[in-house]
Amino acid sequence: MSAVTSPPGGAPSPAGTPRGTAPAAATTAVFVRIKLALLRNGLRQSTGRKAAYIASMVVTALFAALQLLGLIALRGHPQAAVVVVPAIALVALGWAVMPLFFASGDETLDPTRLVMLPLRPGAVVGSLLVSSLIGIGPAFTLVLAVGSVVALGHGAAGLSAGIVAVPLVLLVCVALSRAVAAANIRLLTSRRGRDLALLSGLFIAVGAQLLNLGVQKLSEPGGLRFLEPAADVLRLLPPASALDAVRAAGDGAYAAAAAQLALNGAALVLLLWWWRASLTRLMTAPDGSTLQAAAGPDRKPGGESSRLAALLPADRTGTVALRTLRYAWREPKSKAAWVTALAIGLLLPVVYAVQGNGSPYWACFAAGMLGLQMYNQFGQDTSAFWLVAQTISSPRDAYLELRGRAVALAFVALPYVTLVTLGFVAVLDRWDAFAESLGLSFGLLGAFLATGTLASVLYPYSIPQDSGFKNVAPGQTGQAWIGIVGGMLASAVLAAPLLAVTVWMHVADAHDWLWLLLPAGAAYGWAAAETALRVGAPRMASRLPEILTAVSRA
Amino acid sequence: MAGSPEEDVTGSAGGTVPAAVGVRGLWKRFGDQVAVAGIDLELPAGQFVGLVGPNGAGKTTTLSMVTGLLRPDSGRILVAGHDVWADPVAVKSRIGILPEGLRLFERLSGRELLAYTGRLRGLPGEEVDQRATQLLDVLDLAGAQHKLVVDYSTGMRKKIGLATALLHNPEVLFLDEPFEGVDPVSAQTIRGVLERYTASGATVVFSSHVMELVESLCDWVAVMAAGRIRAHGPLAEVRGAAPSLQAAFLELVGAHGRDDGQSLDWLGGGAR
Numbered sequence: 001m002s003a004v005t006s007p008p009g010g011a012p013s014p015a016g017t018p019r020g021t022a023p024a025a026a027t028t029a030v031f032v033r034i035k036l037a038l039l040r041n042g043l044r045q046s047t048g049r050k051a052a053y054i055a056s057m058v059v060t061a062l063f064a065a066l067q068l069l070g071l072i073a074l075r076g077h078p079q080a081a082v083v084v085v086p087a088i089a090l091v092a093l094g095w096a097v098m099p100l101f102f103a104s105g106d107e108t109l110d111p112t113r114l115v116m117l118p119l120r121p122g123a124v125v126g127s128l129l130v131s132s133l134i135g136i137g138p139a140f141t142l143v144l145a146v147g148s149v150v151a152l153g154h155g156a157a158g159l160s161a162g163i164v165a166v167p168l169v170l171l172v173c174v175a176l177s178r179a180v181a182a183a184n185i186r187l188l189t190s191r192r193g194r195d196l197a198l199l200s201g202l203f204i205a206v207g208a209q210l211l212n213l214g215v216q217k218l219s220e221p222g223g224l225r226f227l228e229p230a231a232d233v234l235r236l237l238p239p240a241s242a243l244d245a246v247r248a249a250g251d252g253a254y255a256a257a258a259a260q261l262a263l264n265g266a267a268l269v270l271l272l273w274w275w276r277a278s279l280t281r282l283m284t285a286p287d288g289s290t291l292q293a294a295a296g297p298d299r300k301p302g303g304e305s306s307r308l309a310a311l312l313p314a315d316r317t318g319t320v321a322l323r324t325l326r327y328a329w330r331e332p333k334s335k336a337a338w339v340t341a342l343a344i345g346l347l348l349p350v351v352y353a354v355q356g357n358g359s360p361y362w363a364c365f366a367a368g369m370l371g372l373q374m375y376n377q378f379g380q381d382t383s384a385f386w387l388v389a390q391t392i393s394s395p396r397d398a399y400l401e402l403r404g405r406a407v408a409l410a411f412v413a414l415p416y417v418t419l420v421t422l423g424f425v426a427v428l429d430r431w432d433a434f435a436e437s438l439g440l441s442f443g444l445l446g447a448f449l450a451t452g453t454l455a456s457v458l459y460p461y462s463i464p465q466d467s468g469f470k471n472v473a474p475g476q477t478g479q480a481w482i483g484i485v486g487g488m489l490a491s492a493v494l495a496a497p498l499l500a501v502t503v504w505m506h507v508a509d510a511h512d513w514l515w516l517l518l519p520a521g522a523a524y525g526w527a528a529a530e531t532a533l534r535v536g537a538p539r540m541a542s543r544l545p546e547i548l549t550a551v552s553r554a
Numbered sequence: 555m556a557g558s559p560e561e562d563v564t565g566s567a568g569g570t571v572p573a574a575v576g577v578r579g580l581w582k583r584f585g586d587q588v589a590v591a592g593i594d595l596e597l598p599a600g601q602f603v604g605l606v607g608p609n610g611a612g613k614t615t616t617l618s619m620v621t622g623l624l625r626p627d628s629g630r631i632l633v634a635g636h637d638v639w640a641d642p643v644a645v646k647s648r649i650g651i652l653p654e655g656l657r658l659f660e661r662l663s664g665r666e667l668l669a670y671t672g673r674l675r676g677l678p679g680e681e682v683d684q685r686a687t688q689l690l691d692v693l694d695l696a697g698a699q700h701k702l703v704v705d706y707s708t709g710m711r712k713k714i715g716l717a718t719a720l721l722h723n724p725e726v727l728f729l730d731e732p733f734e735g736v737d738p739v740s741a742q743t744i745r746g747v748l749e750r751y752t753a754s755g756a757t758v759v760f761s762s763h764v765m766e767l768v769e770s771l772c773d774w775v776a777v778m779a780a781g782r783i784r785a786h787g788p789l790a791e792v793r794g795a796a797p798s799l800q801a802a803f804l805e806l807v808g809a810h811g812r813d814d815g816q817s818l819d820w821l822g823g824g825a826r
Binding site for chain 2: 191314316319320322323326327330331381382383384386387388389390391392393394544545546548549552
């Protein structure tokens with residue numbers, strides 16, 4: 001450790017042997033070679049992964065090219081800065097949060113891996129900064145920055161400001177990403193950090209819908225004015241301010257441009273200093289993470305759990321339901337699935353409503369999204385299913401187990417679907433359609449519970465616990481597809497009679513009797529789910545070892 | 555072998571002691587690989603039974619099949635006189651398991667895990683909570699009872715796993731590598747609990763590859779290698795004339811005469 005703790009530029013390593021600290025340039029070359037090797041090794045994986053790797057590169061390149069074209073087209077547009085400045089700010093935000101969600105992507109992000117090597121923090125910062133400039137992300141950012149300069153720059157002053165701004169933007173983004181990662185590495189390598197990374201799929205799913213909504217708003221006539229207040233603030237902040245400097249220089253506001261560029265330079269220096277300070281602390285202070293884990297305070301979880309328990313039945317059904325609901329809240333993959341279902345079930349109908357295609361029937365979508373949670377119940381248990389299998393010795397036990405899981409889902413889904421339906425009929429002022437929409441939703445939920453129960457028993461598969469994106473273990477994709485796609489088709493068929501009755505009642509002009517669809521749908525859904533539980537239970541009881549093997553693969 | 559008469563399997567092991575576990579003609583293949591190649595074994599009741607063997611010998615596969623977690627290709631297994639696959643109701647309430655390589659419900663706290671397991675086993679809620687408190691105390695987990703199991707250390711996980719296996723007071727306890735990765739203090743705690751448990755007439759069957767441990771703990775051992783039982787019987791009998799169980803074991807699994815590192819002559823002090 002002496003090489004690390006001695007002051008920079010201090011005495012050469014004790015014995016003067018070749019084991020001393022490597023010169024900075026050589027270190028940089030090593031890191032650059034590592035980065036290039038990592039990129040190359042992307043091509044040396046299995047065919048499927050290689051295809052995904054190449055596809056992601058092609059998509060990024062296409063996206064970058066399209067953006068470049070768009071930015072060139074924006075050149076000279078009076079509102080170009082209103083678009084460009086928030087766009088660069090968004091990319092910078094992406095750089096800042098990316099290591100929190102994709103820490104596993106680049107192992108050099110974790111400086112604790114370098115602790116055992118005789119390297120000084122200063123040399124590490126320099127080398128990692130240079131090697132971080134290689135890759136898909138930096139290339140994308142570079143294209144975006146160059147395009148922005150093309151869109152905003154006018155005259156020689158604009159061009160020269162652009163020549164300074166582009167490398168500044170790139171360096172600030174990369175340094176921001178690294179500094180955030182280094183400051184949070186304890187979190188990233190802890191259980192909580194890994195939990196956070198597992199939620200990344202959720203953020204992408206919900207973020208895509210929010211983006212969808214945002215694009216809807218912005219593409220309305222005059223929609224760009226929504227961005228103006230944001231742009232006014234962002235043009236003061238690095239790295240977006242570097243690009244606004246290009247605009248300012250082109251407009252002749254040289255002092256403002258110089259100040260904005262200087263601000264970016266200062267930000268870069270500050271980020272590098274923060275990064276270096278974090279590295280020094282990480283490479284010299286002992287890692288107390290295990291100590292903390294062992295001696296942390298032991299607090300009793302809040303009373304909400306016991307209050308929840310009081311609402312559920314006291315038998316096995318209640319025990320199972322309570323465990324399922326606790327997992328929905330505490331286990332990151334379950335949580336991601338539940339929150340995605342709740343959010344998308346609400347957001348997508350809202351998107352349609354904003355587009356003008358709103359209908360109270362879209363509330364059924366929430367029922368479907370939540371119903372999907374019933375699929376692959378035992379895969380969600382992982383190999384801990386052995387504990388469940390150990391306590392099931394008769395079809396009756398299996399029935400109670402399956403019912404507990406269905407009750408947990410219904411416990412959330414019934415009030416949620418009711419609220420969503422109420423919300424939509426209120427917003428769209430279609431109170432006449434309330435009863436039938438809700439009846440259809442309940443019927444559909446029951447159909448999904450029924451098919452989900454049977455698919456869970458007959459087509460179980462493992463859910464990898466280490467990735468936020470993979471939901472099927474290698475080799476079990478077939479099982480998963482049969483279960484989910486077959487199940488969804490079966491759910492549609494199951495719900496078809498209810499739908500047919502609804503359509504018939506509309507055609508036959510029996511509007512006065514449409515309210516009957518609410519009790520009918522609820523009864524139909526309950527009957528479908530109950531039948532599936534009774535059919536599925538004996539099969540589950542006789543297939544326990546096979547289910548355990550299927551869900552223990554990952 | 556499924557048709558063999560029950561008396562064959564439940565008969566005595568070594569004379570007067572009744573069998574806690576009887577296994578006849580047990581086979582398991584995974585693809586081309588034979589994991590368990592025809593095991594016949596009777597484990598005596600009321601004793602500390604050790605199942606020893608090198609990694610990959612088939613210990614975990616055997617224990618998984620005996621406890622009903624893995625379906626055998628062929629063979630018959632009786633636990634306390636009941637067929638594991640024909641009469642799961644009688645067997646599952648009589649056995650406790652601590653598996654190796656399978657997870658627990660790690661997002662529950664230690665206490666919640668015990669409450670959950672006990673209720674799944676059909677025990678009354680108050681009884682479960684009372685037993686859980688005592689088990690957590692004895693296993694020195696009371697201070698971490700409200701912490702999630704995912705944040706437990708290896709030793710704590712083994713102890714909470716043991717608590718879930720003991721909660722319903724089983725007749726036979728199956729433990730797969732219970733001391734693997736466990737610190738000496740936790741190991742001593744586990745040992746104390748198990749010794750008290752067997753003293754009351756219950757049976758503990760555990761697998762291990764740490765011979766010193768097996769030698770100091772077990773009354774009866776079975777040595778496994780390459781999917782077969784190489785030797786079984788009371789500890790002294792299996793050890794025979796060898797100075798230690800370790801020596802007897804190496805002899806039995808044929809691990810003598812290997813290059814024990816002589817070719818690494820550059821390793822160690824001297825020229826670098």
